[in-house]
Amino acid sequence: MELKKARSLIGLLVLSSFISLFNVFPSNAASVLAAWLITSDGVLKLRTASKAKLEAYFQRGQGNTGDRIWIDFPGELIKPRKLKGNGPIDEIRLGKPFKGNTRLVIEFNKSVSLNPYKLKLVGTSENLWKLDFVGLNKVGIKSIGEGSLSRSSKNSYISNVRSKTLSNKLNSENLPNIPNGKYKIIVDPGHGGPDPGAKGLNGLIETDIVLEISRQVSRLLREKGINVKLTRYRDIDVDLQQRVSIANRSNADAFISIHANASRGNRRDISGIETFFYRGYKGRTLASNIQKQLLMISEGSPNRGVRQSNFFVIRHTNMPAALVEVGFITGRLDARLLSQTSYRKKIAFAISKGIINYLRQVY
Structure with a gap:
């Protein structure tokens, strides 16, 4: 069975001081955020349910704040929370910017300067996504996340292949x-x-x-x-x-x-x-x-x-x-x-x- 990849926009939409990285409308995307992980090599990975739209944005740091990326998901978060980052990542926040939505925010240290035109959210299967922080100095990054990325949907077998390979x-x-x-x-x-x-x-x-x-x-x-x-x-x-x-x-x-x-x-x-x-x-x-x-x-x-x-x-x-x-x-x-x-x-x-x-x- 061929994996269906989510589309991501190459062109970037400027919204006031924000840059929209992606406005993705795949047929088999996610409805709610189920799991997320920032790996030690600077890649954000997501697992979602199906049939939803993901919207991701970039904002340049100002004053005492660093560059930040956030992704909005349909479905309301039950418990907003903050997690301390590591290495070049200052903080991770999960909140609900408005009723019925979940927002995942990754804020970087003030010294970090990302090029948003090199950032792309990609669907690797119908419920798995990744975003490589291209150009980020990876020194000091330790894996941090919540939930399991391995729980696959009926048409997703990437995680199963990884588990089988590792077990051998x-x-x-x-x-x-x-x-x-x-x-x-x-x-x-x-x-x-x-x-x-x-x-x-x-x-x-x-x-x-x-x-x-x-x-x-x-x-x-x-x-x-x-x-x-x-x-x-x-x-x-x-x-x-x-x-x-x-x-x-x-x-x-x-x-x-x-x-x-x-x-x-x-x-x-x-x-x-x-x-x-x-x-x-x-x-x-x-x-x-x-x-x-x-x-x-x-x-x-x-x-x-x-x-x-x-x-x-x-x-x-x-x-x-x-x-x-x-x-x-x-x-x-x-x-x-x-x-x-x-x-x-x-x-x-x-x-x-x-x-x-x-x-x-x-x-």
């Missing part, structure tokens, strides 16, 4: 090479036994998810010649001090504790990936490498960042340590993803790659 690469042969037998890693599956950890949607339990992911991380790292030890190999109770003792007796090069998150009040609108460290350049570098790889496979789960914290297991271990929260099992988006075996395999592969990249970078 989730093995140790596709991890970076590293000297055999040189490194030792401790992987700590959080909770266990009488302490199941967080309980989420669809019957998800934290202890089960993190033990499965941890076993897969252990297998992948061992296949690359890394000496790996788990703090628990099955669903048993291991207290925090015992986990720390296992790590400190091992003289390991790094300690990684794997968890799944839960929001207060079990709010279904909260999802996201975050990685914590306690101290030092190596701890931050370990956490940053893991977080970077997780965001590359996150399928729209928001970036909650690399953060410093004093969790017991990373505060008392003698080696560089990181604590990973792979998603909110109480969140509608993350719970759906983490319930999938294929996604948990992606998480394990990403954590493994982050660890190996850290070892290659630091040692």
Whole structure:
């Protein structure tokens, strides 16, 4: 089946001080914004429902404001919100400029100067769109977004092809090479036994998810010649001090504790990936490498960042340590993803790659 591409206008319409980038009227476009993602290489990606018109605009920065791009969607936003940007992106805002509409605004730093005549919103399938910020300095951009881009419509199969291609690469042969037998890693599956950890949607339990992911991380790292030890190999109770003792007796090069998150009040609108460290350049570098790889496979789960914290297991271990929260099992988006075996395999592969990249970078 041939994919139908949305039309975009090459000519630009000047509206007062605004430039309309596109006024798109495809037969199979979107009615509401379902998901959005700004990738680390400076591309805005959208997923929408069908049969709608998208209108996108550019406004040159003035005074204390930078250049901005916004896109209007039919269908009213329930909860307006602001998200802090990163790199050259100052802020992302989602609002309702008037009743019955949703507006996504990307505002850039004052130092950014875009050429609107090189910007084009393109429909890549009947419900997927992309806009490349041509000419933007991509340094410092970290992926940020909401929702999943992979949920495809009946005539859209681009995302399915990507997922299938990636799943064929989730093995140790596709991890970076590293000297055999040189490194030792401790992987700590959080909770266990009488302490199941967080309980989420669809019957998800934290202890089960993190033990499965941890076993897969252990297998992948061992296949690359890394000496790996788990703090628990099955669903048993291991207290925090015992986990720390296992790590400190091992003289390991790094300690990684794997968890799944839960929001207060079990709010279904909260999802996201975050990685914590306690101290030092190596701890931050370990956490940053893991977080970077997780965001590359996150399928729209928001970036909650690399953060410093004093969790017991990373505060008392003698080696560089990181604590990973792979998603909110109480969140509608993350719970759906983490319930999938294929996604948990992606998480394990990403954590493994982050660890190996850290070892290659630091040692």
